[in-house]
Amino acid sequence: MTDASPTYKRILLKISGEVLMGEQGFGIDMNTVKAVAEEVAEVARMGVELCLVIGGGNIFRGLSKAAVGMERSSADYMGMLATVMNALAMQNALEKLDVDTRVQSAIQMNAVCEPFVRRRAMRHLEKGRVVIFAAGTGAPYFTTDTAAALRAAEMNCDALFKGTSVDGVYTADPKKDPSAERYERLSYMDVLSKDLRVMDASAVSLMRENDIPIVVFSIREPGALKKVITGQGVHTVISEQA
Numbered sequence: 388m389t390d391a392s393p394t395y396k397r398i399l400l401k402i403s404g405e406v407l408m409g410e411q412g413f414g415i416d417m418n419t420v421k422a423v424a425e426e427v428a429e430v431a432r433m434g435v436e437l438c439l440v441i442g443g444g445n446i447f448r449g450l451s452k453a454a455v456g457m458e459r460s461s462a463d464y465m466g467m468l469a470t471v472m473n474a475l476a477m478q479n480a481l482e483k484l485d486v487d488t489r490v491q492s493a494i495q496m497n498a499v500c501e502p503f504v505r506r507r508a509m510r511h512l513e514k515g516r517v518v519i520f521a522a523g524t525g526a527p528y529f530t531t532d533t534a535a536a537l538r539a540a541e542m543n544c545d546a547l548f549k550g551t552s553v554d555g556v557y558t559a560d561p562k563k564d565p566s567a568e569r570y571e572r573l574s575y576m577d578v579l580s581k582d583l584r585v586m587d588a589s590a591v592s593l594m595r596e597n598d599i600p601i602v603v604f605s606i607r608e609p610g611a612l613k614k615v616i617t618g619q620g621v622h623t624v625i626s627e628q629a
Contacts, residue, residue: 391617395545397436401535402550404442404473406606414445415476424480426612431486431517438518438542440535443469463527467494474521487516493525505541536590540597547599550606555623556585573625601625
């Protein structure tokens with residue numbers, strides 16, 4: 388049954404920039420953005436308060452071959468700008484589905500989006516708007532995983548949902564190792580000690596400190612977000628107790 392009530396009232400959904408590439412090797416595939424927006428819209432209409440953080444790896448990543456020879460800070464700022472582009476693309480797709488959406492950037496660019504203001508973001512969520520947090524933390528040397536964990540804590544989210552290309556956390560990369568097994572549950576310490584690389588260690592530690600579970604699922608599977616948010620579907624939960 389997918390008509391069950393949501394298990395979580397407010398979540399932060401973290402999506403990697405690579406998901407928005409679709410089958411392309413670079414950039415933004417608007418059909419994929421539309422498909423993800425439809426998933427988000429369906430959950431928002433259930434009354435779940437949703438905020439998003441989208442990576443920028445489909446356009447530019449500070450730690451990449453494209454950034455070789457660049458000063459790390461400059462490369463990271465370019466990556467932050469890429470996340471703003473993805474956020475605006477997602478906002479456009481959501482508003483075409485009649486979902487009221489706001490983009491808040493950690494780097495001020497008032498001509499295209501709001502600056503990040505915690506209280507304003509909280510008010511948007513309370514009014515049923517989807518809030519997309521862009522430009523990471525606004526500082527170099529931090530990934531969008533860490534930014535997602537930070538915003539999830541600031542927004543008092545019930546969980547951080549990590550939408551990936553696989554349906555949970557595995558013992559090895561299931562695309563390379565057919566014998567890899569999926570974990571149903573893990574503790575934060577399991578993730579750190581086994582170096583499972585679900586998210587950055589700093590992001591996992593921040594979630595542990597604030598006792599916010601991390602839910603890993605496949606954003607590419609149609610209907611998966613709705614299933615997982617109602618306690619169904621295939622996913623892995625990372626919390627204090629495995």
